[in-house]
Amino acid sequence: MKRRRRTRAxxxxxxxxxxxxxxxxxxxxxxxxxxxxxxxxxxxISIFLTVLLIGIYIYLG
Structure with a gap:
């Protein structure tokens, strides 16, 4: 089954x-x-989460 093509208009x-x-x-x-x-x-909230992630990284590193 062939689909009908749309014209520019x-x-x-x-x-x-x-x-x-x-x-x-x-x-x-x-x-x-x-x-x-x-x-x-x-x-x-963004600053808190950033500080939390940096703290975890420093603690684990």
Missing amino acids: EKQRRIVPQISPIKADEPLISDVPLIKKDLLKTLI
Whole structure:
């Protein structure tokens, strides 16, 4: 069974994004304090895990 090939027009029609007129309820700028708080938590956890891994490496080495 042979597959049907798509024409160039069909490929271009599929690529065109559909623009949605729906607006957001709140502006994204209102989430900045929450994002900063989450990033700070992530940074603290990353530093803690890095120090822990270095400590294990030194202890075993």
